[in-house]
Amino acid sequence: MRHDDSWHGxxxxxxxxxxxxxxxGERAPTTAALFALQRAHVTTVPFENLEILLGRPIPLDLPSLQQKLVGERRGGYCYEHTLLFAAALERLGFGLTGVHGRVSLGADTLRPATHALLRVTTSDDDRGWLCDVGFGSGPLEPIELRPGTKVDQDGWQFHLERSGNDVWTLNQANANGWIDRHSFTLNPQYTVDYVVGNHYVSTHPRSPFTARPYAQRxxxxxxxxxxxxxxxxNLPGGPSEVREVERAEIPRLLAETFGIVLNEEDAARLIAD
Known part of the structure; x- marks a missing residue:
């Protein structure tokens, strides 16, 4: 059976x-480059769902991703981030496999697989790395795919576990302790799998991304x-500050704090009742 497993790098x-x-930095498939690339991506390209609220689809072809996230300097959600990052890694010579995760955030109900991740290998190391560039809250750098791995990245803490049925869970620390963020298996996923998940999260009425603006930096x-x-x-290891803003303030807040600049027409549509 033939698969289209290209990331169109x-x-x-x-x-x-x-x-x-x-x-x-260096343009080589090394571990150091992988760490630097992920840190650069997650701290530069914001997370956002605004195109859905503006009545436009979320295409996952590479030209559309480049135009939006690179050319227009906008953000996106996990499928967009992950496919763009995968294309860059493939172009640079990294080994990579798509992975699909189930977001839990502490919930005890089974949720569909709607979060895109990557398993990545490098030329100078025999370890596998979990690259999660599209969740919106890190990690800053790849996490070694090894049961029990615990990392502290500039105060942001993550813990990777594996259960007996080969389900991996990524936990993240917050002000209230540890929370299970999402679970996944290493069963290979392809772009067609991400297209199906993308359709669900961008169109289904129960998807959180179809109801209200959501952005992260x-x-x-x-x-x-x-x-x-x-x-x-949120601050690493510290308390959270919560504020309510007026709808009219949202475009300015998006631009100044999240790095998401909308044109006048889209800004007006986003805050319209």
Missing amino acids: EDLDLDAYLARIGYD FTAESHHVLDGTTWTT
Whole structure:
């Protein structure tokens, strides 16, 4: 059975992508480069669902991803981030496999697989790395795919576990302790699998992304979240600050804090009742 397992790295404008994320390091499939690339991507390209609320689809073909996330300097959600990052990694010679996760965030109900991740290998190391660039709240760097791995990345803490049935769970620490963020298996996923998940999260009435504006900006120093009209700022290992904003303030807040600049027409549509 033949699979289309290409990430279309040959079609990527690599120079433009690397300039977008501010990366000027080595262009080789090394572990050091992988760490630097993920940190540059997650701290530069924001998370957002605004196109859905503006009545437009979320295409996952590489030209559309480049135009939006690179050319227009916008953000996206996990499928967009992961496919763009995968194209860059493939172009640079990394080994990679798509993975699909089930977001839990502490919930005890079974949820569909709607979160895209990558398993990545490098040329100078025999370990496998979990690259999660599209969740909106880190990690800053890859996490070794080894049961029990626990990392502290500039105060942001993550813990990777594996259960007996080969289900991996990524836990993240917050002000209230540890929370299970999402679970996944290493069963290979392809772009067609992501297209199906993308259709669900961008169109289904029960998807959180079809109901209200949602944006995130993550850096080593802070994590900003806009959920509807609630703006939350989280600090690594510290308390959260929660503020309510007026709908009319949202375009300015998106531009100044999240790095998402809308044109006048889209800004007006986003805040219209």
